[in-house]
Amino acid sequence: MIRRGLLVAVALLVVLQVGVLAYHLALTIAFPYDLNYGEGYVLFDAVRFSRGEPVYVDLQQFPMVRSPYPPLYPLVWSALVPFTGPVFWPGRALSVAALVGLAAVVGCNAWRVRAGVWPSVAAIGLLAASPFVYEWAGYARVDLLALFFATTGVVIAQTCRGWRGVIAAAGLCGLALWTKQTTITATIAVGVALTLRSWRTGTTFGLLIGAPSLVALVWLNAATHGEFMRHVLEGNATNPVLPLRATIYVGTFLALHLPAVAAALWWLRRALGGMPSPVAVYLPIALFAALSAGNGGSSVNYLIEPLLAVALAVPFAWRALPAPAAVLGPMLAATQLVLLVHWPNTFGTTYLGGGALGYTPTPVDAAIGARLDALVRTESGEIIAEPAGFAVRNGRPVYVQPIDLRAEQLQGRWRSEPLTEALASGRFSTVITAYNLFPAEAEQAIQAHFALTESLASPDGLTFQVYRYQSNGAGSSH
Numbered sequence: 001m002i003r004r005g006l007l008v009a010v011a012l013l014v015v016l017q018v019g020v021l022a023y024h025l026a027l028t029i030a031f032p033y034d035l036n037y038g039e040g041y042v043l044f045d046a047v048r049f050s051r052g053e054p055v056y057v058d059l060q061q062f063p064m065v066r067s068p069y070p071p072l073y074p075l076v077w078s079a080l081v082p083f084t085g086p087v088f089w090p091g092r093a094l095s096v097a098a099l100v101g102l103a104a105v106v107g108c109n110a111w112r113v114r115a116g117v118w119p120s121v122a123a124i125g126l127l128a129a130s131p132f133v134y135e136w137a138g139y140a141r142v143d144l145l146a147l148f149f150a151t152t153g154v155v156i157a158q159t160c161r162g163w164r165g166v167i168a169a170a171g172l173c174g175l176a177l178w179t180k181q182t183t184i185t186a187t188i189a190v191g192v193a194l195t196l197r198s199w200r201t202g203t204t205f206g207l208l209i210g211a212p213s214l215v216a217l218v219w220l221n222a223a224t225h226g227e228f229m230r231h232v233l234e235g236n237a238t239n240p241v242l243p244l245r246a247t248i249y250v251g252t253f254l255a256l257h258l259p260a261v262a263a264a265l266w267w268l269r270r271a272l273g274g275m276p277s278p279v280a281v282y283l284p285i286a287l288f289a290a291l292s293a294g295n296g297g298s299s300v301n302y303l304i305e306p307l308l309a310v311a312l313a314v315p316f317a318w319r320a321l322p323a324p325a326a327v328l329g330p331m332l333a334a335t336q337l338v339l340l341v342h343w344p345n346t347f348g349t350t351y352l353g354g355g356a357l358g359y360t361p362t363p364v365d366a367a368i369g370a371r372l373d374a375l376v377r378t379e380s381g382e383i384i385a386e387p388a389g390f391a392v393r394n395g396r397p398v399y400v401q402p403i404d405l406r407a408e409q410l411q412g413r414w415r416s417e418p419l420t421e422a423l424a425s426g427r428f429s430t431v432i433t434a435y436n437l438f439p440a441e442a443e444q445a446i447q448a449h450f451a452l453t454e455s456l457a458s459p460d461g462l463t464f465q466v467y468r469y470q471s472n473g474a475g476s477s478h
Contacts, residue, residue: 006330007118013337014125021128021137024344024360025099028138029092031361033369033389036139037403037435039088040388041065042074043140044398047086049078056220056227059405059414062422063397066404067231071220072179073142086392091140098144099137102151102308103127109155109279110315119315122333126260126311129340131351132253132300133307135358142180143301149176150186151308157190157278158312166194166201169278170208177213181232185289185305189282196275230413235404238411239295246294252352253290253303257310259336261287264310267317279316283309297407300352356460368456372432372464381429387464390432399428403437416441424449431467 034040045055045067055067055074067074073094080090103124110120127133137144153172156165169190176183187209195202220228254261264283271280286309293302318329342348349358369390376383376390385391388398400419408414416439422428423445431446438446450467457463 003327003330006334009334010122010330014121017129021134024134025096025138027360029089034387035356039140040392041401043086043389043392045074046077046081047392049074050081056224056231059408060418062399064405065398065401066235068235069142069180070178070232073145088140088389092138095137095139095144098148101148105152105155106311109312112159113315113319115319119318123311123315125337129337130307131342131349132303134349135353136301146176146180146183147305147308149179150183154186154190154278154282166205170205174209174213185285189285190278193276193278193281239297239407241294242296243294246291249293249352250290256339259332260310260314263317263332264313267313267320270320279312283313356462359460362459364459368458379430382427383430384428385432387434406439409439420445426469429469433465434462
């Protein structure tokens with residue numbers, strides 16, 4: 001009777017959280033303006049690919065926009081641009097489709113554990129209920145598609161024996177790497193697990209990924225005169241890791257997902273006793289990789305992969321419970337889902353969030369976006385829009401990506417003079433800020449040569465500020 005009641009609670013909680021997530025994602029996809037700092041720049045990459053323009057370019061010249069990821073996601077999006085135009089919804093829909101695929105993958109993995117339907121319900125519910133999925137899955141960013149490829153590759157390696165499974169896993173892990181390079185975690189996990197089965201199998205898997213990737217890397221780097229390596233590898237490898245930030249992020253993840261993580265680690269201790277499976281190897285690697293959330297340019301997106309690894313492991317823990325303790329499975333699942341309960345724009349949706357992260361857009365946000373969109377569309381001079389989507393959707397150039405320029409400057413790979421001179425000379429008539437991530441010299445140039453003419457405070461916590469160039473050089477302060 002207790003177990004039945006707990007299973008009913010699990011089912012109700014999963015339905016609740018899937019409904020809340022679907023509501024949030026539907027409004028996010030439909031919202032026509034920037035919701036996340038990086039969305040406009042990914043859209044800009046997709047538009048440039050659709051036109052056959054270079055993406056990995058010299059940052060000392062305009063456009064000073066670093067493209068920090070491999071090209072697969074914007075390439076896929078670029079195929080849709082001729083039909084949809086430069087708008088956000090195709091990229092956001094691509095991320096949501098990847099999330100649906102991830103739910104199917106963790107559900108199928110749980111079903112193959114052969115412990116009934118409830119481990120599948122719990123695994124899908126864990127994915128849908130996590131606030132980090134809620135906060136990030138609706139954005140037009142590379143993460144969800146990369147994680148779909150990576151997680152599917154791990155599950156294929158787990159469930160499909162023989163060479164067809166090895167080839168499929170290698171293809172999926174390779175696609176993940178060329179969507180986002182940090183998903184090398186899945187490649188390492190599958191490679192280690194297959195090598196422990198047979199060194200020939202592990203070597204073949206590595207060659208199937210490494211050989212074509214190396215050829216593509218050499219070709220892309222040569223075609224971009226070395227800029228691909230500078231954008232995608234050097235630019236990310238030298239980002240500073242802040243120990244306190246990593247501790248806060250990982251600590252929050254563990255606190256919110258403690259029942260599921262505890263169950264997964266309990267199973268892992270047993271699973272590592274023999275020849276570990278790909279899921280067993282993937283779990284500790286993904287949990288350790290969560291420390292990369294300490295990267296100064298990271299966000300909650302770095303906590304979705306460890307969540308997926310836990311969701312893959314939990315069904316095995318459910319099956320491994322001895323008969324007298326069978327009630328622990330639904331008890332832990334129900335407890336976990338209660339811990340993660342949240343509601344749009346009220347509670348439980350902004351853990352570790354900054355700016356609009358985890359915020360469901362409202363009509364007020366749409367009105368502010370429409371005001372800025374009209375300003376960008378009708379402005380006669382050149383503009384810099386820190387929320388870059390306003391420029392892209394109106395067919396205007398994107399000139400700078402402030403946060404990455406600041407990081408490049410710290411590494412001595414970018415000089416601010418071309419940008420500050422352009423700001424001082426009046427090349428740009430208008431600058432729109434929202435995230436205040438410009439390099440210090442650029443911020444000083446804006447304050448010295450531009451006047452603040454409009455400030456729009458959004459309910460999501462962002463304040464959009466419009467600066468106009470003053471020919472007399474008498475700018476205004478905040």
